[in-house]
Amino acid sequence: MFDLKKHIKATCLDDAIALLIENPNARLIAGGTDVLIKLRHGKKGYSELIDINGLEELRFIKQDKQNNILIGSGTVFSDIIQSDIIKKHIPMLSDAAQSVGGPQIRNVATIGGNICNGVTSADSASSLFSLNAVLVVKTQGAIREIPISDFYLGPGKVDLKKGEILTTIIIRPDDYMGSFGYYYKYAMRNAMDIATIGCAVCLKVKHHILADFRIAYGVAGPVPIRCLKTEKSVTNKKITLKLLDDISRFVAHDVSPRTSWRATKEFRMNIICELSKRATKKALNRAGEGL
Amino acid sequence: MTDQGFREIIFSINGKQRTLYIDIRSSLLEVLRNELGLTGAKEGCGVGECGACSVLVDDVLVDSCIYLAIWADGKAIRTIEGEAKKGKLSKVQQSYVKEGAVQCGFCTPGFIMASTSFTEKNKGESVTEDEIRKAHAGNLCRCTGYQNILKAVEKSIEP
Ligand SMILES: Cc1cc2nc3c(=O)[nH]c(=O)nc-3n(C[C@@H](O)[C@@H](O)[C@H](O)COP(=O)(O)OP(=O)(O)OC[C@H]3O[C@@H](n4cnc5c(N)ncnc54)[C@H](O)[C@@H]3O)c2cc1C
Ligand code: FES
Ligand code: FES
Numbered sequence: 550m551f552d553l554k555k556h557i558k559a560t561c562l563d564d565a566i567a568l569l570i571e572n573p574n575a576r577l578i579a580g581g582t583d584v585l586i587k588l589r590h591g592k593k594g595y596s597e598l599i600d601i602n603g604l605e606e607l608r609f610i611k612q613d614k615q616n617n618i619l620i621g622s623g624t625v626f627s628d629i630i631q632s633d634i635i636k637k638h639i640p641m642l643s644d645a646a647q648s649v650g651g652p653q654i655r656n657v658a659t660i661g662g663n664i665c666n667g668v669t670s671a672d673s674a675s676s677l678f679s680l681n682a683v684l685v686v687k688t689q690g691a692i693r694e695i696p697i698s699d700f701y702l703g704p705g706k707v708d709l710k711k712g713e714i715l716t717t718i719i720i721r722p723d724d725y726m727g728s729f730g731y732y733y734k735y736a737m738r739n740a741m742d743i744a745t746i747g748c749a750v751c752l753k754v755k756h757h758i759l760a761d762f763r764i765a766y767g768v769a770g771p772v773p774i775r776c777l778k779t780e781k782s783v784t785n786k787k788i789t790l791k792l793l794d795d796i797s798r799f800v801a802h803d804v805s806p807r808t809s810w811r812a813t814k815e816f817r818m819n820i821i822c823e824l825s826k827r828a829t830k831k832a833l834n835r836a837g838e839g840l
Numbered sequence: 841m842t843d844q845g846f847r848e849i850i851f852s853i854n855g856k857q858r859t860l861y862i863d864i865r866s867s868l869l870e871v872l873r874n875e876l877g878l879t880g881a882k883e884g885c886g887v888g889e890c891g892a893c894s895v896l897v898d899d900v901l902v903d904s905c906i907y908l909a910i911w912a913d914g915k916a917i918r919t920i921e922g923e924a925k926k927g928k929l930s931k932v933q934q935s936y937v938k939e940g941a942v943q944c945g946f947c948t949p950g951f952i953m954a955s956t957s958f959t960e961k962n963k964g965e966s967v968t969e970d971e972i973r974k975a976h977a978g979n980l981c982r983c984t985g986y987q988n989i990l991k992a993v994e995k996s997i998e999p
Contacts, residue, residue, distance in 0.1 A: 550865040556910065578908075585867075585906040586887050602911055627900075651978020652954065653894060653903040740977035741889065 551588040555597040562606050562716065566689055568599045570712040575599045577714065579623055580657040582650075583666045607661070607716060610634050616722040622661025622715045626673075627652070629660065639720065640835070641730030641749065645676040648734040651741050661715045664697070667705040667772075670743045674701075674773040676732050678765035679749040681724040685717040694719075701772035728753050728761070731831035733824045737811070744768055745812050748824035754836045757788050764796070764829070769804035769821050776803035779825075788838055796829055797822040849913040853878070854922025862909050869893045869904035871912070872919060880920035880949040884980070891979030894950035895919045901957040903978070920949035923956065932956050935995035943983035951979050951989060959996045967997055 555575065559565035569575060575597035578584045588595050601607065607623030610632045618638060620629070629635050629646040636643055649655055649663070649672050663671045664684070674697070682697045689712065697718075700708050709715070730751040736742035747767035753760040762784050765775045779799035786792050806817035833840055850859045853876060862871055872878045872895070884892035886905045893905040896918040923930040929937065932955045942948050958967075958975040972993045981989065 550863065550870065551867065551908075553865045556864045556908075558910075581906060581908065582888060585908070589887055589906075600908075600910075602908070650888070651891065652957070652975055653891060653901050653978040654888060656900050657902055657907070740974070 551585060552591065553588070553596055553598065556600060557598070558600045559604065562601075562604065562687065562714065563689075565599055565601050565604070566687065566712055566714055569714070570689060572597055572599065573711060577601055577665075579659040579662040580625060582654055582658040583662060601714075612638075616726065618720040618725065620660060620718040620720075622665075622717065623659050624661075625657060625659055626650075626655035626663075630655070639680065639725050639730065641732045641751065641832075642673070642676055642680070644732040645672045645734075645747075645749070648672050648732065648744075648747075654741075660718065664700070664718075665707055665709065665715055667701060667703075667707045669704065669770065669772050670747065670768050671773070672732070672734060672744060672747055672767065675747045675765045675767040676730070676749040677718065677720075678773050678775050679730065679751040679763045680720050681763070683719040683721070684715055685719060686713045687716045688712045688714070698775055704771045724751070729832045729836035731828045731835065733828040733831070735820050735824060746806075746817055746820045746824055748821070748828045750825075750828040750832045752829070752832050752836065754788065754833065754838055757838065759783055759786055759788055759792065762829075764800065764825060766800075766804060766821060768817065769806050771805075771807075774804065776800050776825075779803050788833060788840065790840060793826045793829055793840070797825045800825045847910055849910060851912045851914060852916045854918060855916075864908075864910055866909040867905050868895070868897075868902075868907040868909045868912055868917070871909040872904060872917075878919050878921050881953075882946055882949060884946070884950075888978075889980070890947070890950075891954060891976075892947055892950040894953040894979065896953055896957060899957070899960070901954055901978075918953070918956075920952055923952065930956065932959060932992070932996040935992040936989070939988045939992040939995060941984060941988040941992040947979060947981040947983075951976065951981065954979050955989075955993050955996060958993065962997060964999065969994075 578598045578600050607621040609621040611619050626646040626649050660673050663673045677697050684695045686693045728751050733748045734744045735746045749765045751763040762780050767773045806814050808814045848861050882892040884890035888903045888906045895904045898915050954976050
């Protein structure tokens, strides 16, 4: 039995928002793969739930007239893997979705829950950082758009106020069209393990020049991070093996990994540097640059 | 607990319609085992790591230990108990028997449901060993070393 005191099923998004406001101690549950684990472990603060599990309104992947790709927060990882839009335009997000848990988890875990849970290891988070994703957050009478890089306030803490629900993740055409990406997850086991380090790269190439470069990490700090200094230093440089080495040296200054029972800080740093090369190379290969 | 502690759910279990009045705190696994006496699905870890509790909900493979029982309302649940039809094992079950893919059997009901989901999705298609492994990455087995399970799944896919 889960230690639940109250459970209210929301009939639609607006109902869920109203219920969150009426029940200030309640939390949302979507796929429950984080919430129910916390309840199992006796964690406090989850005994009142507003249930948005399976709300069709939040489950979609589409492209609008301006070519923005819109992903509903209630979309499960299996939907992302199967989506033709994602396969065609953002294969790196498929990589990331494939790397989450096992089939049973991917069938119920939502991308919105993955982000809102606020952990640095969330496989979708680092990818969305490198894609400059924008989050649409709704409450009664107000909608906010937040760049994902501003959303993480600290470990397990995201910029959601009482009564706010993440509805949509937007990826703008500038950030995916003509871009090539790769998500590299390093974990101790090939499957069913959370990332020791996750590295997402998204880039554009013009005449063998790195025209745009975005690199983000999970578990390289208390929250997912972008390596902005590195990005600045290598943009508009000619694509060579030396450039890959430069990237791997520069990223070390942009990150702040920690020691945990999974891995030491030093080991993580090693992986961070190595993955920058591997992920960049894979993304370059996808862009048709043979290195 | 408040007076809202119990709720009626209507769902189908292995093809039969059922109405139950359940405690909102229960997992689907608890309802299957304790209310319906369907003890095929097992509790291994209780936290989504081992797949011993795997069942199909509207033909989607889930870990029933981290699935609220109230979510089953209006859905069709399939468990290992419903896989043999008229006393005849399903093709997946037969393949497990033939390949000796069962030792202590604790993981088997969950594995069979994962294999069933995989073979139904990939009917008539050729699949790689890697795809089979990935499709069973959410299931743990402490006995067999997986090799015979792999062979059993290959066999279940054969036309
Ligand atoms: C065995 C196992 C393996 C796993 N492996 C991985 C892995 O490899 N990689 C990985 O990244 N993760 C992994 N996870 C965690 C992953 O399943 C979750 O992070 C999942 O994506 C969360 O989604 P959910 O729908 O289950 O969220 P829930 O558990 O329902 O919710 C998570 C949090 O987000 C909040 N929330 C949910 N939806 C919204 C919304 N729309 N608006 C605002 N807040 C919301 C909830 O209130 C809660 O605080 C694993 C989990 C398990 C149990
Ligand atoms: S008992 Fe459900 S996954 Fe282990
Ligand atoms: S047969 Fe014993 S755990 Fe798999």
